[in-house]
Amino acid sequence: MATSPSQFRARVVDNRPLHGGYFVLTLQGPMAPRPLDGVIPGQFVMLRGDWGRDLINPRAFSVLDASDDGRFSVLLKAYGRGTTRLCHAPEDEMLTVTGPLGRGTFDAPTVDGPTQLLVAGGVGLPPLHLQARRAAAAGLASRVELLYGGRDADDLVLLSDLDAWGIAVHLATEDGSRGDRGFVTVPLSRRIERAQARGEAVCILSCGPTPMLRAVRALGLAQGVPTALCLEEEMACGFGVCLGCAVPVYGPKPYAYCCTDGPVFDAREVRWS
Amino acid sequence: MATSPSQFRARVVDNRPLHGGYFVLTLQGPMAPRPLDGVIPGQFVMLRGDWGRDLINPRAFSVLDASDDGRFSVLLKAYGRGTTRLCHAPEDEMLTVTGPLGRGTFDAPTVDGPTQLLVAGGVGLPPLHLQARRAAAAGLASRVELLYGGRDADDLVLLSDLDAWGIAVHLATEDGSRGDRGFVTVPLSRRIERAQARGEAVCILSCGPTPMLRAVRALGLAQGVPTALCLEEEMACGFGVCLGCAVPVYGPKPYAYCCTDGPVFDAREVRWS
Amino acid sequence: MTAAPRPAASLPLGGVDLSCRFGPLTLPHPVMTASGCFAYGQKFAPFMDLRQLAGLSTKGISPRPRPGNPLPRICETAAGMLNSIGLENVGAEAFLSEKLPFLADLGVSVWVNFFGEDADEYVQCARMLDAGHQRGIDVLEMNISCPNIKKGGIEFGTVPEVAHALTKRCVEATRIPIVVKLSPNAADLPAMAQAVADAGAMGVSLINTITGMAIDVRTRRPRLATTYGGLSGAAIKPIALRMIHQVHRAVPELPICGMGGVGSGEDALELLMAGASCVQVGTANFARPGGALEIRDELRALMAELGIARVAEVIGCVEPLPPEPAWAPAPPDAEASR
């Protein structure tokens, strides 16, 4: 687990448009201490610009990467008012950042642990991208594989990074323009079947739109594959005080909290129909 | 009176900082028809950026100038949230403009009419600046004189224009850093005395902060000088429908409307203590 | 984010029928303009084709002309504004002779908002305006909710029995259908709606502005001369939606004209889904004098996108989210799934 969270100001040093409407927003935070040192895949930050009295709450974004020069980045796509503003944040704009947040995160891969199937969709890529980056840096590139789904080829971003790290990638697009035609569950079930056929231990780490996570969960549960889901719930605070980000769970209490207990949850624990 | 008002989009082509916190914001409006053709000194526009759900109403600004290439400008200073945003409006930002608005405006000077004493303060300069510009263009520069007050020398802007047009200028600053020390009423009463001493017919056209207008009104009434005041009232619509911009008056009805009956009113008519 | 988007085939723009009904009235689309935010219509002529509106509600009319309140009368607040105009108006007589002919010519639904300082004045006003029956006035919108007049106003708007009695007298005083504009300051809106429906109101309008205040800390004075004023704009939309929904659930057969913070086609659709049969655009007219028709166009485009063919389909259509699976200390198939 990373250091305790703080709130700080950060400057936009780059806001790079990718294809498909995605942006990589890079921020320069303070240098001493560097608030995001030791950030773990799945952890997130809350971002807000000086937006005045409307858009009162900050928005949650998974950390895509944090480097030791105090910079860090997030992957964005315009969804509503807040993300639209952030996609247009010009260089040098100052944002207010709270983080790193989130306690429940992805387990790191190990030499003899199960192969980690990183299942991503849309803006759910960052925690898995960071997981892959860390795995590669630790010489464990072969222990993780990315399964990545989108609407079309344009909807799949940052693939060259995975290539560079030597990580196996399985793609799916709804229109068939790249990889399998269909949802990411198509390559995922094939991959699980293959693993089961040869007795390979695998686990699923997944992040993406909720309908995708539901399908991944169903598949993981049905196939008996340990499945960790990185959830998105509407958040006001991000640090456990508003109780807005409840996740229905099985367990001693009916709700857990996405921001402090998660955002990563065991698929069995999540109380979804 | 200028053409009937319309609402249109205009692009920021220049936002020039002057000293003292003032900005001249220049906008490019449509070309055919040019909405501000024939604008009269005292008329104004309502401006609003794409500000979302906060700052719901547009802000009123006197027209500083409108040229026949469809451009027009306003003089700004940061006062509250709206003017602060406009002072920072970057080039190419699109604003929504309604105008030209205001029916009651300043009378043009004439060869044999009274000398017009244009009494300005702060962001009240534009209608008088435009009045002076028009007078000069009509070869009547000698029929108008500008009396202009500010906190300090920095607070007096666009003076070189008046010089270039050959218009007499009398200045006053509260700290005495330029012109008379004190309020603009100091040079104004001196000028009125001089006029009265030599039997010169003068009238006052004034625009500026309300405390200044009160003082100018008191002076004008006391000296029996015809006085026209360009008022600022809080406005929601600018075209006579919200009834927010009421001006207390003597006359058949207790209130007139700054946006449609004004913004210029006869000082005698205004019901101020 | 548990609600899966409802799958719906989108429609061509032409496949959307915006026409709708408000009780006995048929409207070409559901977007009107709100009282006090549209004056008597004329001043919007430079900005829009008034004939394309579904209808409009006039500034509130009283039996005699009223001068309105001292200034300042308005001030902006977060995502809203306060006003204390004081129901300034030309009076019923001048309205009928000077303003109505222009409105009658437009061919849109003309709602005349009216009020009095006491019950007798309400009745008197309804009687005077009855002269507009079949001469241009389609609805009398009885404002029992204005926070800005001294006598009456508020009390009519908060006590069901008082509202019932007043409505009954006014309904009897005119042949023009009456729609009662309820006060959001009432504690029990459904009871108010039922009371005026029982008294013969054709429908209700809601919501009017909510009483609020702002202070200039530099002068230590209220920002409005009357201290209190009415809050309108985007800020109050959540309250409007709640009240429309409550009233629609409680008195489903009573048509509701909804208003409060409508500034886009999506806002309009939200109000319709909460239970409004049509909507009025108020404060948004100030910043966008042609806004009501833009909102109509946005509504059409959004309905097309969402595959909604007719307005009637969605009035009050909002339904609770499906329940979560029941909680248990362990997942139902904990063993099976291991």
Place this chain on the structure above:
Amino acid sequence: MTAAPRPAASLPLGGVDLSCRFGPLTLPHPVMTASGCFAYGQKFAPFMDLRQLAGLSTKGISPRPRPGNPLPRICETAAGMLNSIGLENVGAEAFLSEKLPFLADLGVSVWVNFFGEDADEYVQCARMLDAGHQRGIDVLEMNISCPNIKKGGIEFGTVPEVAHALTKRCVEATRIPIVVKLSPNAADLPAMAQAVADAGAMGVSLINTITGMAIDVRTRRPRLATTYGGLSGAAIKPIALRMIHQVHRAVPELPICGMGGVGSGEDALELLMAGASCVQVGTANFARPGGALEIRDELRALMAELGIARVAEVIGCVEPLPPEPAWAPAPPDAEASR
């Protein structure tokens, strides 16, 4: 713009005394944090020095722990947000054993917000929390206004007689002073305030959230699982100011803890001038976890700028604007001035 700025010599920052009183309590400054927006305090420790707060109000406590409402529980609105947390809390027992010791150590004013599902539960809760008397609990803030529980809640908050009886029973059940948090959904706030004051409440807190709703037009579902939720944030500040002012005018001796949209020192000063003796910061804590202390600093700076030496000087100081000169068809000295 008729009000001339009040001339006042500015003060050095050190010339401002922020200390203030709330009934018998002395506070180092008037800025507390609000119930439900500050959990049990601990989670803010990474972001601020909690000891510098004037005080804090805990999440609402009930006799037994409560799990809270299904999701979604929150949604943003124009300059505000809706919540329907459902008063999730650890229960009085766990609060006393697990949360109170940490709070008691801070040396700030600890207000424990509490509620029950019915009158007996309220009394039971007050009795249980009485164990915190002189062990860290300074005030019991009785929430009779939560829109998010099924039984009780709203009704206690809108009928003066019911509120009076409930307050009386709770006051008798504990040695800790009781401050009643009133419902903004009540039609007559001054009557509510008088009723609870008569029953022995030390003061009142207002306002709680205002019941509202939002709809997702794509799914045709409410944005909150419970359909309705409570509106908070900047959007409601004008309503909070009006209610604080009304209650302060009607019951001037009753201390008011004000909240609703406070996000800056200027907002805090507005609430004080309307009649609050201290303020609580709610929703603003989410975006700015250290915000309450920033607001205190802004308040100090603003008071210095405006030459306000002590908080007590400005509580309820707002006064009506001076009247306009009387209207007449012609100016009083029309001839003289020609």
